[in-house]
Amino acid sequence: MAQIRLKNVSKRWNNFIGVDNFNLDIADQEFLVLLGPSGCGKTTTMRMIAGLEDITEGEIWIGDRLVNKLEPKDRDISMVFQSYGLYPNMTVYENIRFPLKVRKVPAGQHHERVMAASKMVELDDFLQRRPAALSGGQRQRVALARAIVREPNAFLMDEPLSNLDAKLRVSTRAQIKNLHHTLKRTTIYVTHDQIEAMTLADRVVVMSKGLIQQVGTPMEIYDRPANTFVASFIGSPAMNLVHGEIHNGVFTGDHIRVDGLSTQVNGPVTLGFRAEDAVLADSNAHIEAPIYSVELLGEATMISMRVAGELVSIKVGKDYRAEIGDVVRVNIAPSACHLFDRSTGQRIATAG
Structure with a gap:
């Protein structure tokens, strides 16, 4: 033994x-x-x-x-x-x-x-x-x-x-x-x-x-x-972490608004989501922001944009074509979102 x-x-x-x-x-x-x-x-x-x-x-x-x-x-x-x-x-x-x-x-x-x-x-x-x-x-x-x-x-x-x-x-x-x-x-x-x-x-x-x-x-x-340390250390790319405010289940920040989050917390929080959990949207998008970079990975394409002051990565299909500066619209399922305490970084809720 x-x-x-x-x-x-x-x-x-x-x-x-x-x-x-x-x-x-x-x-x-x-x-x-x-x-x-x-x-x-x-x-x-x-x-x-x-x-x-x-x-x-x-x-x-x-x-x-x-x-x-x-x-x-x-x-x-x-x-x-x-x-x-x-x-x-x-x-x-x-x-x-x-x-x-x-x-x-x-x-x-x-x-x-x-x-x-x-x-x-x-x-x-x-x-x-x-x-x-x-x-x-x-x-x-x-x-x-x-x-x-x-x-x-x-x-x-x-x-x-x-x-x-x-x-x-x-x-x-x-x-x-x-x-x-x-x-x-x-x-x-x-x-x-x-x-x-x-x-x-x-x-x-x-x-x-x-x-x-x-x-x-x-x-x-x-x-x-x-916590946010683990979230930012595990995954390739690491989990996207965006600072903002949540009130009555609605998270808002610069270029981002996600509703339907099941939590009793109100005030400043950090919202996390994985690149593969975001999908392109036509309208009523959770994120709407200009593309910062485009990277072809072979099996997929990684696009990044600045959201609430943070660089956010989104994984899309390998056939996706866009240019830097193009505005992209993205949705994230509430069940794929993670919420963390803004001051301590500790996990406080999982939406969905």
Whole structure:
């Protein structure tokens, strides 16, 4: 069992708070993603779980063991870092094998376990090469194989795809997803890339400034963001957020008027909606504004306009043709709208 539990975990350096009162239960075999911008505390949280960073307060449990005082080597976890950390003088085979030698695994088991790990990440043709002769994607696969060969209870992965180009990120992401399905090990994955979080995670922990903003499945976080920070961080493009006033269920702002919102709130609010939830309209539109830009994406066209001082994106059909400056009319279903408190940013209602 590799259930991991963090209870009231904090990390401080003098007056700077890196992680503040972090509480989370990670289920056995769960794929959990820590998501947030640089400096939000996600890597610090992972390093505390790994034992590479001392905690200031709280408890970390792996299975039924309190591991606060345990050395990293005694926690039965494997880490994959953004930097591959391969030994340049060793072949791929020896790099994968090295953790077994360090942990004094009987030599008779080495070859079988190295070959099994190599096969999982499709490295069999490269075992006699040295890291300098490998591409970035191949080096990352060596790092993955080196983590797999130990057969740990849990994997910790810190931005493992950041150094890869876009095409390699997609293929390696699929490989990590398949490995988790095959190995069935608890995995904690750190990233600032919300697409990685959405595609890989069973659950996502969105973090900002050392605090948990929301925990949920990718679709829970996408469909019902807890606050404007989560709404603006999840989605490609991010959720449109427009400031305005609401009275008797009618939201108004510059170039926008949306009625039929079911809420008792009156006064200044922030209205949110996704680009794909807006549709072009002929008349009586919720939004009427000149086009700011037009971007052909291939499968769709993205148009943007300034609404209530904010740049708003709308996804339309790939055959849509318009010029910058043309006035466009858009409707948004009230059920697709999100309302947030203007001062705190917290979710206050979902219309519909």
